[in-house]
Amino acid sequence: MKVGFIGLGIMGKPMAKNLLNAGHELVVLDRSDASAELTELGASSASSAAEMAAQVELVITMVPDSPQVREVALGADGLIEGAREGLVYVDMSSISPITSREVAAALAAKGVKMLDAPVSGGEPKAIDGTLAVMVGGDEQTLAKVEGVLDVMAGSVTYVGPIGAGNIAKLANQVVVALNIAAVAEAFTLAQKAGVDPAMVLAAIRGGLAGSAVLDAKGPMMLDGNITPGFRINLHIKDLNNALATSHEVGVPLPLTAAVREMMTALAVDGYDTSDHSALVRHYEKLANTQVRRDETIS
Amino acid sequence: MKVGFIGLGIMGKPMAKNLLNAGHELVVLDRSDASAELTELGASSASSAAEMAAQVELVITMVPDSPQVREVALGADGLIEGAREGLVYVDMSSISPITSREVAAALAAKGVKMLDAPVSGGEPKAIDGTLAVMVGGDEQTLAKVEGVLDVMAGSVTYVGPIGAGNIAKLANQVVVALNIAAVAEAFTLAQKAGVDPAMVLAAIRGGLAGSAVLDAKGPMMLDGNITPGFRINLHIKDLNNALATSHEVGVPLPLTAAVREMMTALAVDGYDTSDHSALVRHYEKLANTQVRRDETIS
Numbered sequence: 001m002k003v004g005f006i007g008l009g010i011m012g013k014p015m016a017k018n019l020l021n022a023g024h025e026l027v028v029l030d031r032s033d034a035s036a037e038l039t040e041l042g043a044s045s046a047s048s049a050a051e052m053a054a055q056v057e058l059v060i061t062m063v064p065d066s067p068q069v070r071e072v073a074l075g076a077d078g079l080i081e082g083a084r085e086g087l088v089y090v091d092m093s094s095i096s097p098i099t100s101r102e103v104a105a106a107l108a109a110k111g112v113k114m115l116d117a118p119v120s121g122g123e124p125k126a127i128d129g130t131l132a133v134m135v136g137g138d139e140q141t142l143a144k145v146e147g148v149l150d151v152m153a154g155s156v157t158y159v160g161p162i163g164a165g166n167i168a169k170l171a172n173q174v175v176v177a178l179n180i181a182a183v184a185e186a187f188t189l190a191q192k193a194g195v196d197p198a199m200v201l202a203a204i205r206g207g208l209a210g211s212a213v214l215d216a217k218g219p220m221m222l223d224g225n226i227t228p229g230f231r232i233n234l235h236i237k238d239l240n241n242a243l244a245t246s247h248e249v250g251v252p253l254p255l256t257a258a259v260r261e262m263m264t265a266l267a268v269d270g271y272d273t274s275d276h277s278a279l280v281r282h283y284e285k286l287a288n289t290q291v292r293r294d295e296t297i298s
Numbered sequence: 299m300k301v302g303f304i305g306l307g308i309m310g311k312p313m314a315k316n317l318l319n320a321g322h323e324l325v326v327l328d329r330s331d332a333s334a335e336l337t338e339l340g341a342s343s344a345s346s347a348a349e350m351a352a353q354v355e356l357v358i359t360m361v362p363d364s365p366q367v368r369e370v371a372l373g374a375d376g377l378i379e380g381a382r383e384g385l386v387y388v389d390m391s392s393i394s395p396i397t398s399r400e401v402a403a404a405l406a407a408k409g410v411k412m413l414d415a416p417v418s419g420g421e422p423k424a425i426d427g428t429l430a431v432m433v434g435g436d437e438q439t440l441a442k443v444e445g446v447l448d449v450m451a452g453s454v455t456y457v458g459p460i461g462a463g464n465i466a467k468l469a470n471q472v473v474v475a476l477n478i479a480a481v482a483e484a485f486t487l488a489q490k491a492g493v494d495p496a497m498v499l500a501a502i503r504g505g506l507a508g509s510a511v512l513d514a515k516g517p518m519m520l521d522g523n524i525t526p527g528f529r530i531n532l533h534i535k536d537l538n539n540a541l542a543t544s545h546e547v548g549v550p551l552p553l554t555a556a557v558r559e560m561m562t563a564l565a566v567d568g569y570d571t572s573d574h575s576a577l578v579r580h581y582e583k584l585a586n587t588q589v590r591r592d593e594t595i596s
Binding site: 245250253 | 480
């Protein structure tokens, strides 16, 4: 399939490479000079989203947030200006589902079918082509492009109408944020009450307190390792989108709001590009203690 | 070994039966008439903790909370009155580690060695003899009685000095409470934003949002099943102990405090003996919606 790919950042570049390697004809566009690396591998480049839209069957975007999606899709020289009946647009960015729905409605007027298909798994799974993709939109449209998504994905899960992909992704980010806070509260309590948090981790991980966060982020907290992983500033963006969405539909999320404020305090404190598990440092500061230690604990 | 067992409730009774079945000589004591069932199986009964302490090598208690432990150990006709050098006392209740330390100190004056060894796993694992036991105290004392604990346990994890068992257990209960809240916030958001929470569960459970709580309690929330499991009023007790301990050692636990208040609201609303996953009903009420549905979702 002839595919256009916009947004060749940490996630987008390896995703685009996997499409090329799978034999798809690729047209790329990026604000930076990241396109060169892809054109050397055989992609062509477009000068605008409008020009790209006019020549491909499918446009994929992987950009930072809602404003960038809106601009690429509906702005000057945006997709909408080169769009034609039958074009499929898959936005794989993690954005507000409210924006997904607005952009989809605007493009539908030109005959463009849009899916929102955010991913989880981060850079390693983008490179391996094993991302978890959550898809919103209509199922016939997904059927048309699922073969392309499969190249980048370990799993493609259809979750509902347009916007549902991002709602599922926001639900995911809410759970991850609160599960990180849970481990941070437990470790800080244990540490200051005189019990090694590494012992606590070992004692509780096999039971109802067990989680992917405890296994992946618990040892990072104990090691003092704040290398991302997934950055605090991106998690703040996701929690902002979760809260904006929840408030629009009338759902108070008191704990999500509290963690958003904690992460904001950390960003102010210089941890904006640290791994989200650096949330434990907020608790360390509150309790005037230090959970982390010098040696790695298995 | 000649073992005394005090507290033959939902947990204590099957634990005591497993000790009998393993061939230990058992002396039992309970406020209710639950002792009869054990004496029919071959146990003898004591009329007081003092009388029991005078005739066994090891006393185990499994009672509701700190005041009951204090009363059994240090009250009128308590352990301390029948205690002698070399007696080992293992409290397997989930109580405040502050109480564990105080009781241990009082008993140490009489030559009694105490361990705090709370369990997780609930009634099914008490029956199967596969509880997860977290032990605080000195390791030589644990070595003396570990064979007895093994009869009731799938795992026995030494976590530190006296009180450490309950600190680890409280850390466990903090994580479980916040992980339940995480799923409740995510499901309520998804539901009211128009996405089936069952789809969200399927989409996110394999990634960083995955947890034992999501797998065990997520389907209960979707089914509207509030059969315990683990009761709200017991989880409130644990969070009260976690907060009392955290405040004594100078650790603010803002999210634990928030969930304690939510569970208190639920208890007032009649959910005190419901499963702790009924926390989702607090969010349903806040958001005027209903996450649960009529059919079971796998």
